[in-house]
Every structure is written in C-alpha cells, then in structure tokens.
Amino acid sequence: MAAYAMCVMPIQVRPPRRDEMNAYYLALPYANGLPSWEPADAAWHGGPEPWPPQRTPATAEQLEKWAEADVEDESFHPIATFADGACVGASATISFDVTVPGGTTVKMAGVTATAVIATHRRRGYLRRMMQAMFEAALDRGEPLAMLSASEGSIYGRFGFSPATYRVRWELDRHEAALLPAAPDPGSLELVDATQAKKFWPMVHAEVRVSRVGELAPLPGRWDGLSDGADGTNGPLRYLVHRDQHGDVDGIANFRLPWSSAVDNAGTLVVEALEATNPMAYRALWSLLVDFDLTRTIVAPGRPRDEPLRWMLASPRAMRITRQSDNLWARLLDVPLALTQRSYDSVDELAFTIDDDRMCPDNNRTWLLRTGSATASCVATDQEADLTITVSALSSLYLGGMSAHDLTYAGHITPHSDGAIGRLARMFRIDPEPHNSFGF
Structure with a gap:
C-alpha cells in the first residue's frame, strides 16, 4: 500500500503582493463590518452614543481603491501572515515624524490596522508580524514605534505602553464665563471647507513644532473636510482667528448635531481646535462656549491639561467625562x-x-x-x-x-x-x- 505525504505549506510572514491586497484587507475587521475597537464611550468621540459605529463590509470597488492608494504610498508598509496560501493576519506601519522634547522630530513607525482572523488566533502570528515590522522599522532608521491600542490588554506584551492621553470634557454654557483679559487685536471669521483645507496645514505646522507627541500629517490629512451635512450630525463649521496683520493663527472645526433626546439637544461639539498663541486660543474658545441657542459645549480628543480651564471664572465647571490612553510608545533602538x-x-x-x-x-x-x-x-x-x-x-x-x-x-x-x-x-x-x- 503506497504512502502519501501530505504537503503542508509553511507559514509566511511577509508584505503582501499587489494581487494579494484584497485578501489582505479582508483579514482586517473594518473591511468586513466587524468590530475593530473595544466598545466604549471613546474620549475622542463627541456624541453620547458608544463608539465605534457599526460598519458595513467594504465593496470590491472600495478594496481596489484602497489597494491602488496604498501601493503608491511610500509611507505605508503592510505585512501579512499566510497559512496554507490564505491571508489569515494583517497589519501595517506608517512612517511618521513625531515631535519629541526639545522640539526636534524623530522618525516613528505607526502600527495600524492589526488583526488575525478568528480561526487562527493564539498561534503566535501577531507576534511574528510585530517582529517583522520592528525589524523593518529599524532597517528604515525608525527607532520608535507607536500605536493606538484597540484593546488595552494586547500590546503590552510587545513592549508598548501608554505615552499620551486624551480626554473628552463638557461645559455648560451658563457656567462658561471667562475671566477678564486684554482686548483681542485680531478677528474671528467663519470660513468654508475650501478655506479650512488651506488654513489647517498652516496652523498645524506651527503648533506641532512645540507640541511634544504631535505627528507630522500625511498628505491629504484634511482633504475630507466638507460643507455637506453628515446625517443627524449636521455639517462641520469652520472658525478661524486672524491676528492684527490678517494672518490666520488659529482654527476650529465644530458642529451642532441634532438629537431626538432633549437631554442631548443644544450641544455644540468642538471636534478640533488649534492655535499658535494664547490670544488666538482664547478668542476661539470665547465664541464657541457662548454660541447662540446652545446649552452644552463638548470637546473630545483634548489634552488633559487644557489651558481653557484656567481662563474660566469657575475652573470646576469644565468636567472631564471620558479619558483614555492615546498613543502607546515602544522604543526599538x-x-x-x-x-x-x-x-x-x-x-x-x-x-x-x-x-x-x-x-x-x-x-x-x-x-x-x-x-x-x-x-x-x-x-x-x-x-x-x-x-x-x-x-x-x-x-x-x-x-x-x-x-x-x-x-x-x-x-x-x-x-x-x-x-x-x-x-x-x-x-x-x-x-x-x-x-x-x-x-
């Protein structure tokens, strides 16, 4: 009786080829409409409902569009695990520059979009992908890796640990009185999305020089800004501050979402705000915390040490309602x-x-x-x-x-x-x- 040897393909951990990119994406939860984050009241989400929202599976057209963009992106470095010829795990790093103490920048590998499919977990595939990404980052001269942890218990075993935090705070409008200050020699202006796309990179570039932990944006960071409505969230609005010479030195994105529940009605959500100096910072907040026909100001994704607290007549009026770790760091070299x-x-x-x-x-x-x-x-x-x-x-x-x-x-x-x-x-x-x- 003849004996037949079964051919078992070895496990491969390597970058996916172009013709394997669709399979690569389908190993990731967000491409399948599956949960991709711990269900929680996220500190970077301004709404009252849990985050993240439910997703729908990506279409074949979307997968092809992602693949075309990622293959052309020199900063994007995908890695995948193949078992018996099938893609069963996926991750990637994105090459960033991050500001460190002293105002210099360090090359950093940002780990993103990481998963192993449910049928192949607990086999060490994630560790092997992480090892491959660390080695590739070191070869590129990136001595630091960072990520935002979708689940708090996973990444510590690879040497990652929280390095920054973010909070969501609330402020009732009737408690939002600011202490007296010198008159603002500048001016405030509402602008459209086209102008906001121009001003955001300018303001961010100046802010990140002195903000430790801030990332250099990738191309297209603000391309998605729009004047169109976003369901019941309503449209984003854009507020800029100009100094006495007419130069933009501060900008904020905010919206006034509709709510079917009276408890959440009249809320103004400040989704992003940056200023290059205290005068612009105060001027932006002074308008946003006293907006007509609102009751509550909500600001997600903010630093724990928000200077606005010390501008309020009642500092305790600013209530931190959510807090979470943000960037996790891992020294490679x-x-x-x-x-x-x-x-x-x-x-x-x-x-x-x-x-x-x-x-x-x-x-x-x-x-x-x-x-x-x-x-x-x-x-x-x-x-x-x-x-x-x-x-x-x-x-x-x-x-x-x-x-x-x-x-x-x-x-x-x-x-x-x-x-x-x-x-x-x-x-x-x-x-x-x-x-x-x-x-």
Whole structure:
C-alpha cells in the first residue's frame, strides 16, 4: 500500500503582493463590518452614543481603491501572515515624524490596522508580524514605534505602553464665563471647507513644532473636510482667528448635531481646535462656549491639561467625562531614541534593561548623560542606578508619565538612593505630550 505525504505549506510572514491586497484587507475587521475597537464611550468621540459605529463590509470597488492608494504610498508598509496560501493576519506601519522634547522630530513607525482572523488566533502570528515590522522599522532608521491600542490588554506584551492621553470634557454654557483679559487685536471669521483645507496645514505646522507627541500629517490629512451635512450630525463649521496683520493663527472645526433626546439637544461639539498663541486660543474658545441657542459645549480628543480651564471664572465647571490612553510608545533602538530628544536636567544615570525579547540589542546597562547640547547614551559596565522595563522607558520617553507611579507598579527597580527622582527630573516635561489625530 503506497504512502502519501501530505504537503503542508509553511507559514509566511511577509508584505503582501499587489494581487494579494484584497485578501489582505479582508483579514482586517473594518473591511468586513466587524468590530475593530473595544466598545466604549471613546474620549475622542463627541456624541453620547458608544463608539465605534457599526460598519458595513467594504465593496470590491472600495478594496481596489484602497489597494491602488496604498501601493503608491511610500509611507505605508503592510505585512501579512499566510497559512496554507490564505491571508489569515494583517497589519501595517506608517512612517511618521513625531515631535519629541526639545522640539526636534524623530522618525516613528505607526502600527495600524492589526488583526488575525478568528480561526487562527493564539498561534503566535501577531507576534511574528510585530517582529517583522520592528525589524523593518529599524532597517528604515525608525527607532520608535507607536500605536493606538484597540484593546488595552494586547500590546503590552510587545513592549508598548501608554505615552499620551486624551480626554473628552463638557461645559455648560451658563457656567462658561471667562475671566477678564486684554482686548483681542485680531478677528474671528467663519470660513468654508475650501478655506479650512488651506488654513489647517498652516496652523498645524506651527503648533506641532512645540507640541511634544504631535505627528507630522500625511498628505491629504484634511482633504475630507466638507460643507455637506453628515446625517443627524449636521455639517462641520469652520472658525478661524486672524491676528492684527490678517494672518490666520488659529482654527476650529465644530458642529451642532441634532438629537431626538432633549437631554442631548443644544450641544455644540468642538471636534478640533488649534492655535499658535494664547490670544488666538482664547478668542476661539470665547465664541464657541457662548454660541447662540446652545446649552452644552463638548470637546473630545483634548489634552488633559487644557489651558481653557484656567481662563474660566469657575475652573470646576469644565468636567472631564471620558479619558483614555492615546498613543502607546515602544522604543526599538534605545540609545538612538534617547539621544534624539532633549532633557532639562544635567545628570547622568546608568540603567539596565533585561526584558526586551523582541529587540535584544536593548538588553544591557546603558549610561545616559544629559544637559549638554546633545545627550549621549552608551553601553557601560558600571553598576546600574536602576533596572527598568522597556515598556516603562517607552512610557517615559515623551515626558508625560510618572516615574514614581511606574516604580510603585513594579516596572522600575531602584538600586541607588534618589535614582527615581533623578529619572523623573530628566524625563518629565510641562505641558504633557499630546497628539491631535490618530492613524
């Protein structure tokens, strides 16, 4: 009796070819109308209902349109898992520049659209895709990876940890009185979407220079702005501020959605607001918090340390109603990443990393010297002041997290007196890092 050997195709983790892009998209929940995020009251969503809304499966025409755009996009780097010739997992990174302490930018791999189909989970495919993306990012000279976590329990095992937060706040109009201030020499103007598309890149480019955590936008970032209605959400409206010379130095997108429930009627949602100086910032908010025929102002996706609170006659009137982590960071090349940001304190600190299974070159004792024109970070044989996990160091990188809290939680172990205080002074910044859009 003849024996036949079964041919089993090996698992492949690689970028999909052009003719495999449709199958690549169909491994992702959003292309199938399946949930792609934890159901929650998201801090970047202004409405009262849960987010995200239900999706419908993508059409063949949509898949082809996505494929054409992504193949031509040099910043988009897809990766897929193939088992028995079928695409069973998909992810991608997008090459961004992110502002770090000191105002410089660092090349960053933004992990996006990640999934393994339900029948092939718990087989290590996600880890293999993540490893491939890390290695490709390092080859491109990107020492940092970041993502927005669709599920909070997944990405910590790959070394990611929260680095920025965002909040949704509410303000009742009758409590929105601002403290007296000097007269505004500029002016406010309502503009249409065509003008907003022109002004947004200008304002954002100036803001992101000084905002740690902010991303450089990809081409087409504001192309979707429209004057048309969006169902019961109503149309977006655009408000700009001009300085005394007529130059635009602030812009806001807002809408007045209709609600069938009287409790949510009369709400003004500020979907985005940026200003290059305090005068423009105050002027924009002064109009938006006192808009005719409204009762409540809602602002999603805002930084935790919103200066408007301190402009109010009653600071407690601003109520944070939702909060969530935003960007999660992951250092891929520790010495390169640490020497591309600046530090306010002059010090040197030796620290050990011994838990990085995916980027093993990070596992050693490093000596970080700060305070000169450029920081240095080199391997050392001297005794470490502390041991820190790669995820904790990644959280500290942008300057918004507490070294004390990470130590209390067991992610940092001090070996010398005062080590945690010195670490905190080296890394912490004010204001906290924030990014205004996701990917």
